[in-house]
Amino acid sequence: MLQNDVFRTMDRQECLRLLAEVPVGRIVYTRHALPAVLPVNFVLDGDSSVLLRTSAGSDLLRAVDGVVVAFEADSFDAVSHSGWSVVVTGPASAVTDPAEHERLLRTGPQSWMPIQEDVFIRIEAAMVTGRELTDLRGAV
Amino acid sequence: MLQNDVFRTMDRQECLRLLAEVPVGRIVYTRHALPAVLPVNFVLDGDSSVLLRTSAGSDLLRAVDGVVVAFEADSFDAVSHSGWSVVVTGPASAVTDPAEHERLLRTGPQSWMPIQEDVFIRIEAAMVTGRELTDLRGAV
Numbered sequence: 001m002l003q004n005d006v007f008r009t010m011d012r013q014e015c016l017r018l019l020a021e022v023p024v025g026r027i028v029y030t031r032h033a034l035p036a037v038l039p040v041n042f043v044l045d046g047d048s049s050v051l052l053r054t055s056a057g058s059d060l061l062r063a064v065d066g067v068v069v070a071f072e073a074d075s076f077d078a079v080s081h082s083g084w085s086v087v088v089t090g091p092a093s094a095v096t097d098p099a100e101h102e103r104l105l106r107t108g109p110q111s112w113m114p115i116q117e118d119v120f121i122r123i124e125a126a127m128v129t130g131r132e133l134t135d136l137r138g139a140v
Numbered sequence: 141m142l143q144n145d146v147f148r149t150m151d152r153q154e155c156l157r158l159l160a161e162v163p164v165g166r167i168v169y170t171r172h173a174l175p176a177v178l179p180v181n182f183v184l185d186g187d188s189s190v191l192l193r194t195s196a197g198s199d200l201l202r203a204v205d206g207v208v209v210a211f212e213a214d215s216f217d218a219v220s221h222s223g224w225s226v227v228v229t230g231p232a233s234a235v236t237d238p239a240e241h242e243r244l245l246r247t248g249p250q251s252w253m254p255i256q257e258d259v260f261i262r263i264e265a266a267m268v269t270g271r272e273l274t275d276l277r278g279a280v
Contacts, residue, residue: 023218028168028175035168035210037177039225070175078163081252085179112221112273133252 007131015086015130016047018075025073027052027092027123029064036063042071043109049122050088053109056117064092064121071123082134090126094119147271155226155270156187158215165213167192167232167263169204176203182211183249189262190228193249196257204232204261211263222274230266234259 010018019025028037038060045051050071054060069092076083095101104120111118150158159165168177178200185191190211194200209232216223235241244260 024214024216026166026177026212026214028177030170030175034208034229035170035175037166037168037210037212037227039212039214039216039223068174070177072166072177072179074164074166074179076164076179083179087177089174 010130012128015128019086020044022073025071028070031063041112049124051108052121053111055115056119065094084132086130088125088128090124092123150270152268155268159226160184162213165211168210171203181252189264191248192261193251195255196259205234224272226270228265228268230264232263
């Protein structure tokens with residue numbers, strides 16, 4: 001599953017449709033000059049961004065506010081060796097507009113964990129790429 | 141699930157035991173100065189490294205050979221909001237020793253995809269961190 005030319009590339013709409021089906025993805029960023037990755041639950045805000053909910057004092061917020069990050073989700077079947085992965089790449093930023101924050105408190109993602117001073121992080125879906133791995137065993 | 145202080149931190153041995161239970165993880169690196177992430181199937185080589193199998197001409201090999209990467213695997217239950225995640229951080233490098241390469245052709249990971257000119261990438265487990273999220277709903 002490492003070879004680009006045997007995957008089927010998916011278009012943006014198909015990628016977003018699959019993203020909407022899973023509750024957890026992984027935000028990829030840099031921390032202390034090292035690659036870092038953290039699983040987070042999320043929701044899509046229309047077709048333009050990924051939304052996360054965290055605490056105002058979190059390490060994650062400090063690390064990603066204002067920088068370009070990647071956000072990945074996938075689903076694979078170990079038996080059939082099939083599945084898909086989607087990566088959203090774009091700038092992450094805390095939602096600072098009060099009206100927007102208020103709206104997201106009602107309609108945004110619910111964290112799986114207790115939160116102190118809710119902050120929403122929006123990742124703009126500047127680039128959305130995805131690929132599907134189909135079960136090749138029968139086709140060989 | 142974003143708040144560090146409500147997770148249980150796992151020790152290295154527990155992290156490696158969980159890693160051994162899943163077939164797919166995600167390698168996290170930098171490509172064209174942007175954060176990048178790619179799901180890959182893998183095996184552990186003892187308790188010291190993660191092994192991937194790819195093609196000699198792959199973009200992945202070019203991007204990660206000789207640099208520090210992160211490798212993440214996780215398992216979450218969306219119903220109970222419980223699960224775990226493990227991150228291995230360390231230098232990645234192609235296996236160039238002929239005897240070692242020969243050994244891995246027999247005992248190393250089998251790629252889920254057809255491979256051209258097999259190359260093994262070893263990620264040294266210089267740092268292994270992990271945390272477990274338990275179902276808190278009943279405890280509140």
